Amino acid sequence: MKLNDFKLERFFARFEFTAPYLLCTSDCESFTIEELLALEKNAGEAFRKxxxxxxxxxxxxxxxxxxxxxxxxxxxxxxxxxxxxxxxxxxxxxxxxxxxxxxxxxxxxxxxxxxxxxxxxxxxxxxxxxxxxxxxxxxxxxxxxxxxxxxxxxxxxxxxxxxxxxxxxxxxxxxxxxxxxxxxxxxxxxxxxxxxxxxxxxxxxxxxxxxxxxxxxxxxxxxxxxxxxxxxxxxxxxxxxxxxxxxxxxxxxxxxxxxxxxxxxxxNKEYILKRNLGIITSNLQLLEIFFKKYEDLFEWVKPRAGLLIFPRLKFEQEAEAFCLDLVNKKGVLLLPGNIYNYDNHHVRFGFGRLNMPEALAKLEEYLEKGII
Ligand SMILES: Cc1ncc(COP(=O)(O)O)c(C=O)c1O
Missing domain, CATH: 3.40.640.10 (Type I PLP-dependent aspartate aminotransferase-like (Major domain))
Incomplete structure (x- = not known):
């Protein structure tokens, strides 16, 4: 079986562990082993054994x-x-x-x-x-x-x-x-x-x-x-x-x-999901404000679930060039739509992480420079 390159994974491989502001990740904020073990009495001892x-x-x-x-x-x-x-x-x-x-x-x-x-x-x-x-x-x-x-x-x-x-x-x-x-x-x-x-x-x-x-x-x-x-x-x-x-x-x-x-x-899923949904819904409120403010640049669909959106760029620059310039200048990573074999005018945002507000603020700094 011959598999083509996994475009998304190849793109992430270039930036995931170097860009400081991952604004397109598809997972919720993670936990440490210590935090998980603290969820139950005796879990630490059982894990060590x-x-x-x-x-x-x-x-x-x-x-x-x-x-x-x-x-x-x-x-x-x-x-x-x-x-x-x-x-x-x-x-x-x-x-x-x-x-x-x-x-x-x-x-x-x-x-x-x-x-x-x-x-x-x-x-x-x-x-x-x-x-x-x-x-x-x-x-x-x-x-x-x-x-x-x-x-x-x-x-x-x-x-x-x-x-x-x-x-x-x-x-x-x-x-x-x-x-x-x-x-x-x-x-x-x-x-x-x-x-x-x-x-x-x-x-x-x-x-x-x-x-x-x-x-x-x-x-x-x-x-x-x-x-x-x-x-x-x-x-x-x-x-x-x-x-x-x-x-x-x-x-x-x-x-x-x-x-x-x-x-x-x-x-302990109730605790974990509640914590994760809390982060997502609070980040989503910030995104609503952001997309209202920049409605001349992005068109988005507010989701009813999950932590991903795929807004359309309303400016001429292609998504990949926009994402590369943004990550090089501000360290903010967005994912261009062409890695989905989709058009080059959409970008993926992910909003499950705790530092999303900072990442969004860095994106705003970039947009305010009027580069686009
Ligand atoms: C829709 C979808 N399915 C499957 C996967 C693979 O998940 P995992 O990394 O846990 O194997 C991903 C990862 O991004 C995904 O977005």
Missing amino acids: LHLGYTETLGNPELRCEISKLYTNTTPDDIIVLAGAEEGIFIFMNVLLEPGDHIIVQSPCYQSLSEIAHAIGCKVTDWSMDAQNNWELDLDFLKKNITRQTKAIVVNFPNTPTGYTMTGEMFNKLIEIARQHDIYIFSDEVYRFLEYLEKDRLPSACEVYDKAVSLGVMSKSFGLPGLRIGWIAARDKVLYKKIASFKDYTTICSSAPGEFLATLALR
Whole structure:
């Protein structure tokens, strides 16, 4: 299999650990091990005594139990723990798809959601969100593009990079379309639980459709990407077994310290999510003021969930040139839309970090210089 460069990761590799103001990151503010261990009495001692042998291939049973509680109708037997969400995408695509198959992928998207299928030799149809209409998706387009070769519909709500989330009504229709055609839904739910109002939280796809695979991770909503713990929730037993067998060729099992800390974090998820949502909603208020002030330069869609937005630049300079000049002059990193194979006139903002107000102030300094 020949994979093209992962444009987003290559772009981040240049700046992520050198630019002081990351204004486009896709995760929430993280925690230290010390902070996590302080969440429970005796956790520190238990962590120090942790055995560092191989762990169970499907994932630590206690962790799978905590993960299964995130869904209404899954059991630990429906959960496989993986090395981040990325391993879940890689394995799902590899076990499901053959050359010549067809998948439909919400677009723009996190590149691996379409790239791996391309590399396998599949036909990939982009199901584009409409920038002119608040990033809405068109279900008629979806219906018209399903063929006998279509194996899966790939979606991501809340979405990266746009922040878009469907309504519950549309989501039900989407599930019905997949059911009628008996095709899989691969639902990337790495930003789930970051809805500003609980009523906007969609059901997890695996809760409502037995041929749905839900992808979760500790990296985004929980702010713990360094754990490298993700998972797949799937009630389809045939697919589940294939995913478990494939894992023998990728990571075999997860890291024991990662599993320990993920279990601890999930037992304390209310605290962690409340803290993270607090940071996000307070940053969002600042962004509202910012986009009002600079409405001649940016057009944005205020999201109902998550920590990402994908505003359009209303000036002539291309997004990549703008981002490079900004990071070189002010150390503020934004992500240009062309790395999503999208146009070069949108940029991704991420607002899950505690230092977002400072990063935004630096961006303002840059804009006030009248460079654009
Ligand atoms: C939508 C989406 N899915 C999956 C991933 C991969 O997550 P992880 O780094 O935890 O493997 C990302 C990371 O940015 C993402 O944005």
